Amino acid sequence: MARRTLLMLGTCAALLWVRYARRTFRTIEVAGESMSPALRPGEFLLVRRGLPREAAGRIVYLHAESGRPLVKRIVGVPGESLRVGDHVEVNGHTLVEDYAHGTVPARSYRGVNQLGPDEYFVLGDNRGASTDSRHFGPVGQDAIEGIVWLRYWPLARLGPVAHSPRRRFKRLATEGIDGPETPVPLRHGERFGTTS
Amino acid sequence: MNVAHTIERLIRPRTTAYAHCDLPCGVYDPAQARVEAESVRAIQQRYQNAEQMKTAGQTVEDYRARCLVIKEERADLVKHHLWVLWTDYFTPAHLEKYPQLHQLFWSATKEAGLAKKSSDPEQGQKLLDAIAEIDKIFWETKQA
Numbered sequence: 001m002a003r004r005t006l007l008m009l010g011t012c013a014a015l016l017w018v019r020y021a022r023r024t025f026r027t028i029e030v031a032g033e034s035m036s037p038a039l040r041p042g043e044f045l046l047v048r049r050g051l052p053r054e055a056a057g058r059i060v061y062l063h064a065e066s067g068r069p070l071v072k073r074i075v076g077v078p079g080e081s082l083r084v085g086d087h088v089e090v091n092g093h094t095l096v097e098d099y100a101h102g103t104v105p106a107r108s109y110r111g112v113n114q115l116g117p118d119e120y121f122v123l124g125d126n127r128g129a130s131t132d133s134r135h136f137g138p139v140g141q142d143a144i145e146g147i148v149w150l151r152y153w154p155l156a157r158l159g160p161v162a163h164s165p166r167r168r169f170k171r172l173a174t175e176g177i178d179g180p181e182t183p184v185p186l187r188h189g190e191r192f193g194t195t196s
Numbered sequence: 197m198n199v200a201h202t203i204e205r206l207i208r209p210r211t212t213a214y215a216h217c218d219l220p221c222g223v224y225d226p227a228q229a230r231v232e233a234e235s236v237r238a239i240q241q242r243y244q245n246a247e248q249m250k251t252a253g254q255t256v257e258d259y260r261a262r263c264l265v266i267k268e269e270r271a272d273l274v275k276h277h278l279w280v281l282w283t284d285y286f287t288p289a290h291l292e293k294y295p296q297l298h299q300l301f302w303s304a305t306k307e308a309g310l311a312k313k314s315s316d317p318e319q320g321q322k323l324l325d326a327i328a329e330i331d332k333i334f335w336e337t338k339q340a
Contacts, residue, residue, distance in 0.1 A: 026209075026211070027207075027209035027210075027211070028209050028211045028212065028213040029208060029209045029211065029212050029213070030212075030213060030215055031212050031213070031214050031215065032214050032215040033215065034215040035215035036215070039215055041215070044207060044208065044209055045209075045213075061213055068214055069211060069212065069213045069214065070213060070214050070215070071213045071214070071215045072215070105273065105276065124215060130215075152207070153204065153207060
């Protein structure tokens with residue numbers, strides 16, 4: 001009798017765990033090179049649903065407006081003013097991005113725009129070969145399903161994914177340039193559509 | 197099938213998340229290449245008319261040096277946009293219907309390379325003509 005009770009309890013616990021795990025995690029496979037070398041094509045990832053308070057620098061799993069699932073890195077969080085070119089300026093300061101690489105085509109440059117209260121700006125680490133917020137604009141929090149938490153395949157690269165939650169900045173980007181000390185942010189209309 | 201493949205098959209996620217370029221938007225247009233090529237030709241014209249085009253405080257040499265730098269960048273962008281079309285948009289089915297595609301892209305990107313060396317607007321026009329041929333086929337495939 002006691003064994004049966006234990007078995008039932010064990011089954012219930014397992015079912016609850018599976019339910020919890022499904023609610024908390026999901027798995028995805030990476031396709032494409034825009035997040036290399038942090039994420040490589042063919043890798044299997046565990047995504048933890050939800051967005052932490054310190055979202056900047058995190059690699060997230062999100063849904064584009066078209067519905068296509070994407071993995072990108074958050075570089076701008078609500079309220080920040082961004083200028084995106086061959087580097088990223090946040091509130092007039094140049095963001096140090098050790099993870100970013102690739103030649104940015106001039107057409108991908110964006111002027112200074114301020115993110116709304118629920119808007120995040122996401123970019124691929126491979127800046128020369130990524131379709132991201134430079135093209136489809138900032139994304140709302142509801143478009144972000146969770147943060148990429150763990151790489152579990154291939155086993156040789158098993159481990160936590162390289163987020164960069166602690167952002168570092170260089171000197172004031174506008175120092176030495178005539179004009180206002182910091183760029184004057186503009187509120188974009190519907191989306192980041194204009195090239196500076 | 198070895199053990200690693202079997203495990204990979206068993207644990208493969210059902211969802212694919214794209215860390216990709218171009219695919220998510222699927223937006224292609226030869227106009228990108230054409231606009232850059234028009235810049236190339238315009239710069240070639242300006243290079244020839246540097247005396248009239250330069251500003252008062254500028255020497256002809258300075259003006260022409262700027263022309264060359266910008267022309268180099270623009271010609272490179274032409275190549276980039278053409279390669280995106282060639283490698284990402286056009287498919288083997290398109291090639292079957294338009295067997296001249298490879299030759300057209302070869303010629304157009306070669307012209308873009310020549311544009312870096314040439315400051316003759318007629319050369320820029322050849323580049324534009326080559327892009328126009330690709331553009332024509334592109335829109336035919338869009339309507340198909």
